[in-house]
Amino acid sequence: xxxxLVTGGQVLRPDMTVERADVLVDQDDGEILAVESPGExxxxxxxxxxxxxxxxGLVNAHTHVAMTLLRGYADDKPLDAxxxxxxxxxxxxxxxxxVRVGAELGLVEMVKSGTTALSDMYFHxxxxxxxxxxxxxxxxxxxxxxxxxxxxxxxxxxxxxxxxTARDLDGAADGRISTxxxxxxxxxxxERYLREYVPEANAAELPxxxxxxxxxxxxxxxxxxxxxRPLEYADDVGLLAEDxxxxxxxxxxxxxxxxxxxxxxxVAHCPASNMKLASGMAPVQRLxxxxxTVGIGTDGAASNNDLDMFDEMRDAAMIGKLAADDASAVAxxxxxxxATENGAELLGIDSGRIEPGANADLAVLSLDSPHLTPAHDLxxxxxxxxxxxxxxxxxxxxxxxxxxxxVTVFDEEAVRERAQAHADAVVDRASN
Numbered sequence: 001x002x003x004x005l006v007t008g009g010q011v012l013r014p015d016m017t018v019e020r021a022d023v024l025v026d027q028d029d030g031e032i033l034a035v036e037s038p039g040e041x042x043x044x045x046x047x048x049x050x051x052x053x054x055x056x057g058l059v060n061a062h063t064h065v066a067m068t069l070l071r072g073y074a075d076d077k078p079l080d081a082x083x084x085x086x087x088x089x090x091x092x093x094x095x096x097x098x099v100r101v102g103a104e105l106g107l108v109e110m111v112k113s114g115t116t117a118l119s120d121m122y123f124h125x126x127x128x129x130x131x132x133x134x135x136x137x138x139x140x141x142x143x144x145x146x147x148x149x150x151x152x153x154x155x156x157x158x159x160x161x162x163x164x165t166a167r168d169l170d171g172a173a174d175g176r177i178s179t180x181x182x183x184x185x186x187x188x189x190x191e192r193y194l195r196e197y198v199p200e201a202n203a204a205e206l207p208x209x210x211x212x213x214x215x216x217x218x219x220x221x222x223x224x225x226x227x228x229r230p231l232e233y234a235d236d237v238g239l240l241a242e243d244x245x246x247x248x249x250x251x252x253x254x255x256x257x258x259x260x261x262x263x264x265x266x267v268a269h270c271p272a273s274n275m276k277l278a279s280g281m282a283p284v285q286r287l288x289x290x291x292x293t294v295g296i297g298t299d300g301a302a303s304n305n306d307l308d309m310f311d312e313m314r315d316a317a318m319i320g321k322l323a324a325d326d327a328s329a330v331a332x333x334x335x336x337x338x339a340t341e342n343g344a345e346l347l348g349i350d351s352g353r354i355e356p357g358a359n360a361d362l363a364v365l366s367l368d369s370p371h372l373t374p375a376h377d378l379x380x381x382x383x384x385x386x387x388x389x390x391x392x393x394x395x396x397x398x399x400x401x402x403x404x405x406x407v408t409v410f411d412e413e414a415v416r417e418r419a420q421a422h423a424d425a426v427v428d429r430a431s432n
Contacts, residue, residue: 118139121209178347313335371387
């Protein structure tokens with residue numbers, strides 16, 4: 001057994017208290033072995049957390065990691081126009097190699113900002129899986145199926161590919177990769193395909209992940225066509241279940257909130273993307289009060305425009321208060337739980353907390369910055385003041401992915417150079 005000792009720092013415990021402690025990690029099994037007072041533990045290797053705070057690795061519950069190549073490509077438009085006029089046309093030019101390079105760039109950004117797990121929706125998923133394997137993080141991956149604008153054969157092929165990808169990649173990267181079945185949304189996948197293939201996904205015990213109720217334009221067509229609210233329709237076709245989760249859920253009513261709670265379906269809240277696209281404010285506190293598990297996601301870097309989960313926590317807290325018209329809503333402790341333990345629950349992983357037996361997925365933040373001084377309340381700092389650049393070390397599955405801001409799993413400079421070249425090339429292809 002090889003053991004890593006994270007020593008000299010303060011540790012965020014599952015009850016949101018902070019105490020001085022060392023954390024001992026079994027690097028072979030990727031588990032936390034012990035959390036004890038300083039000086040009581042010893043390891044084969046040490047990671048210096050002096051003057052720092054050890055926190056669970058953050059969980060990005062909804063993103064499109066390869067969209068880093070489109071960061072800043074199209075801004076300041078509503079969702080439908082942004083997708084149809086800008087994003088989908090250039091995405092049509094992406095090659096498998098482009099997706100691999102974009103994923104590597106996004107994963108470097110995540111590792112450098114303390115994210116150790118993500119749920120991703122995209123295509124050329126084998127390339128994303130290869131990048132995840134190299135990065136050493138955990139991921140729930142899937143091929144995102146769209147049937148609108150396709151003939152019968154093309155539509156069926158896309159949905160079948162989502163099923164096949166979920167079956168084929170589950171358990172890859174030594175178990176760090178899990179999978180989800182991914183109809184893109186209730187308005188971009190036709191009803192007959194949902195009724196045909198969702199039961200097959202359920203029979204295979206595949207979790208489902210899709211976009212839902214992101215804008216009013218995703219609500220009105222469902223109500224007009226089916227006479228049901230979108231999540232009532234989703235439940236009718238079998239999409240709501242305890243191991244499934246929906247991205248956004250901005251425009252949900254009380255009936256839909258109750259349905260989410262009753263079925264155990266989770267929500268990945270993406271506040272920055274919702275604000276940037278003017279999609280609206282999700283009723284996060286109402287969802288939490290109803291017992292819905294709510295995690296936090298960045299969405300893609302084209303609609304955010306970064307993958308920093310500390311930024312996202314701050315945004316979630318701020319917009320949560322506005323949506324509830326209550327300054328006490330989505331409090332600091334709540335938002336930290338959303339970005340750690342809740343996100344881990346959505347992905348079905350035993351992470352998001354620092355205690356013996358949990359996955360050894362950790363981040364160490366330096367606290368010696370002006371914006372983190374004075375240290376009245378470190379949980380408050382995590383929610384409202386910290387940034388991804390404060391992360392000193394990142395550990396996932398017991399392996400050190402970044403030590404003293406040096407990413408060990410990628411050549412960061414080479415990744416950035418390749419990403420710039422591929423981004424320039426794909427935009428050039430799309431404009432010709």
